[in-house]
Amino acid sequence: MNVGLPHFLTVSAVLFALGLFAVMSRRNTVAILMGVELMLNAANLNFVAFSRYVQRGIDGQLMAAFVIVLAAAEAAVALAIVLALYRNYGTVHADTAQSLKR
């Protein structure tokens, strides 16, 4: 086995599928967020792998850096929303958040 681009892409695809499954099947909001993080990491891995093997520029790595920053912002806001949800409903299950106003 000569490690090349397809191997990285396959690992990334596995991560993406797992994240997608978590987002669609889990009821706990924090678990859904973990699925989103898995998908973002899969995309980042693709960026870095392409940057290394195909384009040989630095743009892919810069995109991955921006994605990391935006993922941090997304996590902060999402977890704030989860805490507000918990304070208002006493649970973090996505199914219970059905009204816009308490």
Added chain:
Amino acid sequence: MIRDLVFVLLALLTVVPAFWVVFSRNIVHAGFALLFTLVGVAGFYGFLGADFLAVTQLMVYVGGVLVLVLFTVMMTHVPAVGRRRHGLDRLVPPAVFAAAVFGVLYKVITVVKWNVGEASTSPTTAEIGTQLMTNYVFPFEYVSIVLLAAMVGAAILIRERSHAGSDDAIAEEKQEARP
């Protein structure tokens, strides 16, 4: 040979805990499994010569996002009593869809003839810094503003409200504050 071994180890370190993240019943276990997945991805970045990104991944994801996630898990712990188990009808459609997405991705990966160039192994940190200050200076500033706005938004979202957080109570409070 060493490269293959390192790749396999990193892939195991990344994918096996990812399964644990997705299928674990215990949300705390899922959070700690996510730690290993993120470290594995950081290892992949280092493997691919993106040393700056590897360190960034460790500092931002493992040191920041994951701590936030675990913190939220601890603060919002819902007791397991009376929790409904996942029905099979709830799990099958997501599983089928995720498997289909993986199938399409894998087909694309194996069918396309990738135009693979010669791999370079030089460190990229200096180049990233140069690019951030020249070609990418506006995206860099935009993303910093987005980050600031997100932090302020998060702080506003979780602030304590008086009178159980109803809008009327806040309006009353404003009325009273007025001289």
